[in-house]
Amino acid sequence: MAAPHRLEYTGVTVDFGATRALEDITFAIAPGEIVGLLGHNGAGKSTLFNVTTGVIGATSGAFSIDGARIEKRLTPREAAQHGVTVIHQEPALAPNMSVLENLFLARPAPRAAERRAQARAALEAVGADLPLEIPVEALGLGERQLVDIARGMLSGEMKVLLLDEPTAALGRAETDALHELIRGFAARGIAVVYVSHRLPDIMEVCSRIVVLRGGRVVVDGPATDFTPAKLADALVPDLRSLDFTHVEPGPEVVSVDVPGGTVRARAGEVVGLFGMAGGEQFEIAARLAGASGAAQPYTLGGTAVRFPSPAHAIRRGVFFVPPDRDTEGLIASETARDNVMLPSYSTGGARGWWVSARSGADVYERARAALDIRGPSADAEVSQFSGGNRQKHLLARWLYPAQPALLILAQPTQGVDVGAKLDIVEATRDAAARGAAVLVASSESDEIASMCDRAYTVLGDRLVPVPRSSTFNEDLLTSLLAIAEPTRA
Numbered sequence: 001m002a003a004p005h006r007l008e009y010t011g012v013t014v015d016f017g018a019t020r021a022l023e024d025i026t027f028a029i030a031p032g033e034i035v036g037l038l039g040h041n042g043a044g045k046s047t048l049f050n051v052t053t054g055v056i057g058a059t060s061g062a063f064s065i066d067g068a069r070i071e072k073r074l075t076p077r078e079a080a081q082h083g084v085t086v087i088h089q090e091p092a093l094a095p096n097m098s099v100l101e102n103l104f105l106a107r108p109a110p111r112a113a114e115r116r117a118q119a120r121a122a123l124e125a126v127g128a129d130l131p132l133e134i135p136v137e138a139l140g141l142g143e144r145q146l147v148d149i150a151r152g153m154l155s156g157e158m159k160v161l162l163l164d165e166p167t168a169a170l171g172r173a174e175t176d177a178l179h180e181l182i183r184g185f186a187a188r189g190i191a192v193v194y195v196s197h198r199l200p201d202i203m204e205v206c207s208r209i210v211v212l213r214g215g216r217v218v219v220d221g222p223a224t225d226f227t228p229a230k231l232a233d234a235l236v237p238d239l240r241s242l243d244f245t246h247v248e249p250g251p252e253v254v255s256v257d258v259p260g261g262t263v264r265a266r267a268g269e270v271v272g273l274f275g276m277a278g279g280e281q282f283e284i285a286a287r288l289a290g291a292s293g294a295a296q297p298y299t300l301g302g303t304a305v306r307f308p309s310p311a312h313a314i315r316r317g318v319f320f321v322p323p324d325r326d327t328e329g330l331i332a333s334e335t336a337r338d339n340v341m342l343p344s345y346s347t348g349g350a351r352g353w354w355v356s357a358r359s360g361a362d363v364y365e366r367a368r369a370a371l372d373i374r375g376p377s378a379d380a381e382v383s384q385f386s387g388g389n390r391q392k393h394l395l396a397r398w399l400y401p402a403q404p405a406l407l408i409l410a411q412p413t414q415g416v417d418v419g420a421k422l423d424i425v426e427a428t429r430d431a432a433a434r435g436a437a438v439l440v441a442s443s444e445s446d447e448i449a450s451m452c453d454r455a456y457t458v459l460g461d462r463l464v465p466v467p468r469s470s471t472f473n474e475d476l477l478t479s480l481l482a483i484a485e486p487t488r489a
C-alpha cells in the first residue's frame with residue numbers, strides 16, 4: 001500500500017461571518033514535496049496556514065497528517081506536536097532573550113545540560129552555528145528565522161514545514177541559504193508549503209504549484225509546467241502591462257545632504273533610493289519624514305526644514321509609508337475607513353484639503369476603487385483584511401485624502417501580489433503626475449525599476465546616481481556591487 005500523504009486537506013472551508021475565506025480546499029502533499037502556494041492578496045493563503053497551525057478552526061472539512069485525521073481545532077502547541085512548523089517573514093521570538101531561552105520559550109525545558117545539547121543539535125540541523133547566550137535582537141533576520149525553524153525542530157519530528165513569505169526581507173545570500181535548507185528538509189521527507197509573492201523564488205525551489213483564487217484551488221500542477229509568464233497569468237488573468245509615462249518634472253521639491261552627496265527630487269518625479277536589505281536608504285526616508293530619532297535638516301520647496309516628528313512633517317505635506325505596515329502604520333482595531341481617513345480628520349479641515357469638502361466615505365471609496373482593495377466593508381476592522389489589502393490601506397491613507405508635496409514610500413509593493421503591484425505603481429505615478437515628488441526606498445532593484453524615473457544607490461558613505469535606462473534593474477544591482485566591493489575587501 002502506498003505511504004499515506006504527509007499532509008492532506010479534505011473539503012476545508014472557512015467562513016469569517018459573511019466572508020468565505022476558503023472553500024472546499026482538497027489536495028494532498030507527499031513526503032518530500034515542495035509546494036508553492038500562490039494567490040493574490042486575500043486569496044486565502046494565510047487562512048489555510050492558520051487552520052493547519054491551530055490558530056483558527058475550519059468551519060467544515062478536515063486535514064490529516066500521515067493519515068491521522070484531525071477534525072477538531074488543534075491548539076498551536078498540539079499542532080507543533082503533530083510535527084507542523086510555520087515560519088513567518090518576521091519570526092515570533094522574544095528579542096531581548098537569548099537564543100537558548102527563545103528555543104525553549106513556552107515549552108517544557110529539560111535540565112540545563114540536556115537543554116544545551118538539544119539546542120545545539122537543533123541549531124546544527126538548520127546549519128546555524130550561533131552562540132546560545134547571545135540575545136536574539138543581536139542577530140540578523142536570516143539568523144532569527146533559523147532560530148525559529150530550530151524551535152520547530154525541538155517539538156519532535158518535523159513533518160510539515162509552512163513558509164509564509166520567508167524571503168520578503170532577506171538578501172540574496174540569505175535567500176539562497178534558506179532555499180538550500182528547504183531542499184534538505186524535503187530530501188528528508190518533510191512536506192513543505194511555500195507562500196511567496198516572489199515568483200522567481202517559487203520557481204527556484206518548488207516541485208509543484210497550487211494557486212488559490214477567491215478561497216478555491218484553481219490550478220494544481222508540476223512546477224515544470226509553468227513559465228513565470230504563465231504563473232503570473234494564473235494568478236491575475238487580466239494582467240496589464242507595467243509601462244508608465246514620464247511627466248516633465250516641475251520645480252525642485254526636496255534637496256537633502258546625506259553622506260556621499262545630495263539627494264534631490266522634483267515635482268512629478270518618482271526617485272528611488274536603493275540599497276541593501278535594512279540599509280541606509282530606510283533611515284534617510286524615515287528622517288525626512290520626522291519618523292526617526294535624529295531630525296534631519298533639508299530643503300523642502302525652497303525653505304529649510306527640520307521635522308522633529310511625523311506630525312510636523314505631515315503639516316507640510318510630507319507623507320511617509322513605513323516598511324513595517326502592521327506595527328508602524330495601521331491601527332488594527334479601527335475600521336478600514338478610519339484607518340485611511342484618520343490623519344485628515346485631525347488636520348485636513350484647517351488646510352482646506354478637498355477632503356473637507358467631501359465626506360470621508362467618498363474619499364475612502366475612491367481610494368478603494370483606485371487601489372482595487374478587496375475584502376470586507378469599509379466599516380470592518382482593518383485587521384479583517386488580508387496582509388496585502390491591509391498594506392493598500394496604508395498607501396491609500398497617504399495617496400488619496402490629501403495631495404502630498406513629498407511622498408516617501410518604503411518598499412511599497414513588498415508582500416503584495418502581481419496585480420496589486422500594478423495598482424500601487426499606477427497610484428504612485430498618479431500622485432507624481434498631480435505634482436508630488438516621490439521617493440521610494442527599497443532593497444529590491446525590480447521594485448525601484450518598476451516605478452522610478454531615476455534612482456540613487458546608497459551604501460555606507462557612498463551615494464551614486466543611477467539614471468533610468470533599458471537596463472535600469474541591472475544597473476542598480478551593478479552600482480550596489482561596485483560600491484560594496486571596496487568595503488568588503
Ligand SMILES: Nc1ncnc2c1ncn2[C@@H]1O[C@H](COP(=O)(O)OP(=O)(O)OP(=O)(O)O)[C@@H](O)[C@H]1O
Binds near residue numbers: 375383
Ligand atoms: N479575522 C478575519 N475576519 C474577517 N475576515 C478575515 C479575517 N482574516 C482574513 N479574512 C478574510 O479572509 C480572506 C482571505 O484572507 P487571507 O489573509 O487568508 O489571504 P492571503 O491569501 O493570505 O492574502 P495576502 O497575500 O494579502 O496575505 C480575505 O477576504 C480576508 O479579508
